Amino acid sequence: MIENTDNQDNQKEDGRIVQVNIEEQMKTAYIDYSMSVIVGRALPDVRDGFKPVHRRVLFGMNELGNTHNKPYKKSARVVGDVMGKYHPHGDASVYDTMVRMAQPWSLRYMLIDGQGNFGSIDGDFPAAMRYTEVRLQKIAEAMLEDLDKDTVDFTLNFDDTLEEPVVLPTRIPNLLANGASGIAVGMATNIMPHNLSELVDGLTAMIEDRDITIDELIKHVKAPDFPTGGTIYGFEGVKAGFETGRGRVVVRGKIMSETSKQGKEKLVIYELPYQVNKAVLHQKIAQLVNDKVIEGISDVRDESDREGMRLVIDLKREAIPNVIINQLYKYSELQTSYGINNVVLVKGRPKILNLKELLSEFLEFRHEVVTRRTQYLLREAEKKAHILQGYLIALDHLDEVIALIRNSTTPEIAREGLMTNFELSEIQAKAILELRLQRLTGMERDKIREEYDEIMKTIAHLKEVLADEGLRMQIIKDELEEVKKKFGDERKTEIQYLAAEMRIEDIIAEEDVVITISHLGYIKRTSAYDFRQQKRGGRGAIGGKTRDEDFIEHLFVASTHHTMLFFTEKGRLYWMKVYEIPEGEKSGKGRAIQNLITLPSDDKIRAIIDIKDLNDTEFINNHYIVLCTRNGIIKKTLLEEFSRPRQNGVNAITINEGDQLLEAKLTNGRSEIMMAIRSGRAIRFPEETVRDTGRGAIGVRGIEVDNEKDEVVGMICVDKEDKTRTVLVVSEKGYGKRTDIEEYRITNRGGKGVKTISVTDKTGPLIAILDVTEQNDLMITCKSGITIRMAVGDIREAGRATQGVRLIRMDDSDEIAAVARLDEEEEVVAAIEEAIEGSEGAVEGEGNATEANDTTEAVEPEPEA
Numbered sequence: 001m002i003e004n005t006d007n008q009d010n011q012k013e014d015g016r017i018v019q020v021n022i023e024e025q026m027k028t029a030y031i032d033y034s035m036s037v038i039v040g041r042a043l044p045d046v047r048d049g050f051k052p053v054h055r056r057v058l059f060g061m062n063e064l065g066n067t068h069n070k071p072y073k074k075s076a077r078v079v080g081d082v083m084g085k086y087h088p089h090g091d092a093s094v095y096d097t098m099v100r101m102a103q104p105w106s107l108r109y110m111l112i113d114g115q116g117n118f119g120s121i122d123g124d125f126p127a128a129m130r131y132t133e134v135r136l137q138k139i140a141e142a143m144l145e146d147l148d149k150d151t152v153d154f155t156l157n158f159d160d161t162l163e164e165p166v167v168l169p170t171r172i173p174n175l176l177a178n179g180a181s182g183i184a185v186g187m188a189t190n191i192m193p194h195n196l197s198e199l200v201d202g203l204t205a206m207i208e209d210r211d212i213t214i215d216e217l218i219k220h221v222k223a224p225d226f227p228t229g230g231t232i233y234g235f236e237g238v239k240a241g242f243e244t245g246r247g248r249v250v251v252r253g254k255i256m257s258e259t260s261k262q263g264k265e266k267l268v269i270y271e272l273p274y275q276v277n278k279a280v281l282h283q284k285i286a287q288l289v290n291d292k293v294i295e296g297i298s299d300v301r302d303e304s305d306r307e308g309m310r311l312v313i314d315l316k317r318e319a320i321p322n323v324i325i326n327q328l329y330k331y332s333e334l335q336t337s338y339g340i341n342n343v344v345l346v347k348g349r350p351k352i353l354n355l356k357e358l359l360s361e362f363l364e365f366r367h368e369v370v371t372r373r374t375q376y377l378l379r380e381a382e383k384k385a386h387i388l389q390g391y392l393i394a395l396d397h398l399d400e401v402i403a404l405i406r407n408s409t410t411p412e413i414a415r416e417g418l419m420t421n422f423e424l425s426e427i428q429a430k431a432i433l434e435l436r437l438q439r440l441t442g443m444e445r446d447k448i449r450e451e452y453d454e455i456m457k458t459i460a461h462l463k464e465v466l467a468d469e470g471l472r473m474q475i476i477k478d479e480l481e482e483v484k485k486k487f488g489d490e491r492k493t494e495i496q497y498l499a500a501e502m503r504i505e506d507i508i509a510e511e512d513v514v515i516t517i518s519h520l521g522y523i524k525r526t527s528a529y530d531f532r533q534q535k536r537g538g539r540g541a542i543g544g545k546t547r548d549e550d551f552i553e554h555l556f557v558a559s560t561h562h563t564m565l566f567f568t569e570k571g572r573l574y575w576m577k578v579y580e581i582p583e584g585e586k587s588g589k590g591r592a593i594q595n596l597i598t599l600p601s602d603d604k605i606r607a608i609i610d611i612k613d614l615n616d617t618e619f620i621n622n623h624y625i626v627l628c629t630r631n632g633i634i635k636k637t638l639l640e641e642f643s644r645p646r647q648n649g650v651n652a653i654t655i656n657e658g659d660q661l662l663e664a665k666l667t668n669g670r671s672e673i674m675m676a677i678r679s680g681r682a683i684r685f686p687e688e689t690v691r692d693t694g695r696g697a698i699g700v701r702g703i704e705v706d707n708e709k710d711e712v713v714g715m716i717c718v719d720k721e722d723k724t725r726t727v728l729v730v731s732e733k734g735y736g737k738r739t740d741i742e743e744y745r746i747t748n749r750g751g752k753g754v755k756t757i758s759v760t761d762k763t764g765p766l767i768a769i770l771d772v773t774e775q776n777d778l779m780i781t782c783k784s785g786i787t788i789r790m791a792v793g794d795i796r797e798a799g800r801a802t803q804g805v806r807l808i809r810m811d812d813s814d815e816i817a818a819v820a821r822l823d824e825e826e827e828v829v830a831a832i833e834e835a836i837e838g839s840e841g842a843v844e845g846e847g848n849a850t851e852a853n854d855t856t857e858a859v860e861p862e863p864e865a
Helices: 022-042 052-063 075-085 091-100 138-144 174-178 196-208 214-218 236-244 278-290 321-331 355-396 398-407 411-422 426-433 442-467 469-487 826-834
Strands: 112-115 133-136 154-156 163-165 180-183 188-191 231-233 246-252 254-259 265-271 297-302 311-315 335-341 343-346 349-352 494-496 512-518 522-527 552-559 563-568 572-577 605-611 624-629 633-638 661-667 671-677 681-686 712-719 726-731 735-740 766-772 777-782 786-791 816-822
Touching: 022 052, 022 180, 052 075, 052 091, 052 133, 052 138, 052 163, 075 091, 075 133, 091 112, 133 138, 138 469, 174 196, 174 355, 188 343, 196 214, 196 355, 196 469, 214 236, 214 355, 236 246, 236 335, 236 355, 254 321, 265 321, 278 297, 278 311, 278 321, 311 321, 321 335, 355 398, 355 411, 355 426, 355 442, 355 469, 398 411, 411 426, 442 469, 512 605, 563 661, 624 671, 624 712, 661 712, 671 766, 712 766, 726 816, 766 816
Parallel strands: 231 494, 605 661
Antiparallel strands: 112 133, 154 163, 180 188, 188 335, 231 246, 246 335, 254 265, 265 311, 297 311, 343 349, 512 522, 512 552, 563 572, 563 605, 624 633, 624 661, 671 681, 671 712, 726 735, 726 766, 777 786, 777 816
16 A cells, blocks of 8 residues: 655554655656666667677677587577576567577678578568577677676676676677667667778777867768668768767668660669668559559569569659659658667766767777786786796706605695795695696706796786787777778768768869969969960069069969968968969959968968878878978978868967078978078988977077078978989079089088079079979069069079079069969960960060070189188
């Protein structure tokens, strides 16, 4: 009898009748029931991705020795064993679980190898458990591996007679690989299956960078991957699921059009959305035709066989295939949506996790498993070493040991004697007494010594692993790669982006463009075809209308799909896609760069590097950014440090007061570096002499500079193996020359260098140094806005200490502002050359320029300074 009372604190016991508050009793009972369903039935564990029934089935089969290389066992026997030992529920729940784990259309990676009738995608029921047979798949055994090495905790079964694992020490990220679904009390879960190879790639990327973002993870784990294939239609819902743990996936079946020998068109459905019943879909399409919802279909039949699925739809002659396909997607289960709801048990509590959190939990679990396994192996190795050490002591005193044993009346006396006379432990003494006589031969004695040496090496390695988390994470990484090699496969489900989700790169044509940045910070991109190639010494063409105090300072060619790295004079780095740079007319001034990136008003762009793909792991981990400053400081940093764009930029180098960043170059780590200063000196030294440092470092001295009178004007980095490049220097008044790089001797970093051009009042100070080949073009920009393009092959080679030849004719008040090397594809160069049409040397709106040949002169070499 239960009565409702307002006094909860004064419960009275009268015989067997206890008065309680019925409201509180109902709350307590329902909470207990709901938690039992949540924890013990409906929700998977985040670590191994299993519910208790799945875990018990696999563990029970493993205990029976029902592995992939053993004969099949009757399903009824396995069900009875699991039910009797670990899962005290109905046999149907256990058998249904086994059946699903053996169906290729239900699980992305089957865990059980079934023999017999296990149902069909048409919804046919499996045969009774007495008729079917099962054994474990190899991938399931990988989930049970190391179970005997104290890797996970065990708990008592329902009647406290046996032990079962709390979780399986799986090497497979099963939760995301096979997914899970379940309805608990007050909550439900629906986790989509994914591709194992992609999951391993994502986990590997997370090991290498624990701060990886979800957007970066999506590049590895692209989307759910269903066992029945199909096409994911639209990506926004998938991305929401990855980012928040809740989302929506729309999946379409795959359908193709065929034409019969009689000329009739037909549609063939050969892949279905996940969990769609083929027979039900067949019936639904027939119903739509009968109800005249879809017109234009004459017949629907199932031609599926062992070769694959074929649901054939015959079309009437007037029917339009694309219209019928769209109607099938709209009105039938050929297009189905699934809700992503990543609710899992984390330390016994239900939580909703996003993609990164799910992978992090698995990595944390694997780290715990590897640590516990290593500790277990160390304990076992130390036990073995302890016994072998006893053997070695006995072998060193063999005659005395044999005499002691022979003179002892009982084994106990012999054991005590061994412990006393040779300072052995009880374990060692017992092992010596049990030693077989054949192990006393010379060969066996040598084997014992070798075994002892090997096990001591093993102990040292295991201790090293336990002391170093990096080693443990490398072990996890190696094991994951092994999993990928053994069980990984190609993606089955395709991804179709909607128009609104298309990457901007997919709709922007990839072409070469000329990027110009003015002294006051205006930027634009222009088609490379707008610039005409001109002969050396010509007057050039106007390259951009600027204000009187402004001029073009940076000018180069890049592809629209590449990423630009912008380095500022204060040492900051910003990123921008080339297609994001506003397009402008060749004569236009462009857009203020502060409107495009968060660049402070007192900072300006000093160097730009064009990177094809910042996601190419191999490339960014084998290339470096070399930076130099006006005061002669040089610094080298791995490109990977700059591969994660941030909206507000990052610090690329720490700049000392009174200094500023001048140049940035991309290298492969094996280059030779040359730095030149305004007074006409240059230094050459190997890149290896500059050690790579982090983003915030200051750097080291590259060349000696008199800061009051002089400054660095440029830096080049030339591959040692490249014998085609020459050094081009240009002075402020338009003089320049090419010189073989071997004329500059290799010196120590930080020296004064040697003369690279003879600086006079006529030439003006050195303004630029470039490494060029005869196939390059040169773009020279004056402060007045005049731009000339010329072939490097037209500039003759001269000695290191010469004055050079005139490259461009300028007014007396004009000066060169920027010199850029253009590396273009041959077809672009050809197109620009085609556009010359005999107009070389012409200024827009002006007459012809003076012939270049009249303005060139060479100067005899002068002695080195």
